[in-house]
Amino acid sequence: MTEKKPASEKAPIKRQPGRPRKAEDEVQGRFLTMRVNEALMQAVKDRGGSRWAREALIDALQRSGGVLSPGIKPETIQVPKEKSSECTIPKLDMRAACGFPAPASEVETEETDLYDLLVPKPGKTILVEASGDSMVDAGIFEGDLLIVEVSSEARSGQIVLVCYDGNFLVKRLKVIDGRPELRSENSAVRYPVLRPRTTEQFVIEGIVRHVIRSYR
Structure with missing residues (x-):
């Protein structure tokens, strides 16, 4: 006589409604049962338990090309405020001091407006906080303001x-034989090249013009 399985074991896993999930969501948002021996279980506990195991799994998948790079959080996208007053600072002209160091008293200065320099098109400019490490070789790091x-x-x-697929990403655009590709730039991690299949899957929102990084 065979044992009757509970209905929950026979029912197929259904895809939840809503936005398309990223690979990270599949790892972090669904509970899985894994069978391991006692020695491996103890090793996982010694290193921090389930949280360490999740991070190790995500890291391994990233390095094998199985996980997409983290996306931009929509709440970090902002519109710069309208210019209310000038914000000028002295700009040193160091081009003449190529050979020998010039005394500070001889260095020419001019007033530069940061707003005009960084936001030449106020009505067509947004601020985005970078997330993840997929573009570090291009000089874009976690927390940078784009x-x-x-x-x-x-x-x-x-x-x-x-x-891309409902998620905001920052990538290098390449057009190969008329077809767009979205490439990460991190030589330490093998992020996959994204090749949009349809125009509905891929929409260009803007071009990164400047990167602002705070050194604390």
Whole structure:
């Protein structure tokens, strides 16, 4: 006589409604049961338990190309405030001091307005906080503030903010044989090249023009 399985074991896993899930969501948002021996279980507990195991699994999948790079959180996208007053600071002209050091009293200065320098198109500019490490080789790190010029068009080779499968990403755009590719730039992690299949899957939101980093 065979043992009757509970209905919960026979029922198929259904995809939850809502936005398309990323690979990280599949790892972090669904509970899985894994069978391990006592020695391995004790090793996991010694290193921090289930939290350490999840992080180790995600890291292993990233290195094998199985997980997409973290996306931009929508709540970090901001519109810069309108310019209410000038914000000028002295800019040192050091181009003349190529050979021998020049005394500070001889260095020319001029007033530079940071707003005009960084936000040349106020009505078409947004601020985005970078997330993840997928673009570190391009000089973009976790927490950097990106100044993005809103545009639906971009040239091959530019760094762009895109909406891919419902998620905001910052990638290097490459056009190969007329087809767009979104590439990460991190030589330490093998992030997969994203190749949009349809125009609905991939929308260019803007072009990254400047990166602001705070050194604390």
